[in-house]
Amino acid sequence: MQQHVRGMYDLRQELIANGVLVQEGSGYRFTQDYPFSSPSTAAAVVLGRSANGRIEWKDAKGRTLKELQEAEAGR
Incomplete structure (x- = not known):
């Protein structure tokens, strides 16, 4: 991660x-709330690699952030 995504590595x-x-x-x-500029940045910091936060983040039922956002937009 250090070589590929320096800013995220430093933040991690x-x-x-x-x-x-x-x-x-x-x-x-x-251990506490921490705001990120995007779900993908948050996922990359936690996972230690490039990541698409809309498909990496899931709720307790296994639904991706993308699925939740699309369901909300369809209402």
């Missing part, structure tokens, strides 16, 4: 250093 390291993001098992967990 900063969040870890400040205790906002902590390792839990093979993944990471937020």
Whole structure:
């Protein structure tokens, strides 16, 4: 990640250093709310790779953010 997405890598390291993001098992967990400019930036920071946040983020029922947004737009 460090070579490919430098800004996200730096942000991830900063969040870890400040205790906002902590390792839990093979993944990471937020210890507090943290605003991101986009769902994809948030996903990339957590996953450690480029990511499409609209398909990576899922609710407890397994629905993607994209599905939820499309359902909301259809109302």
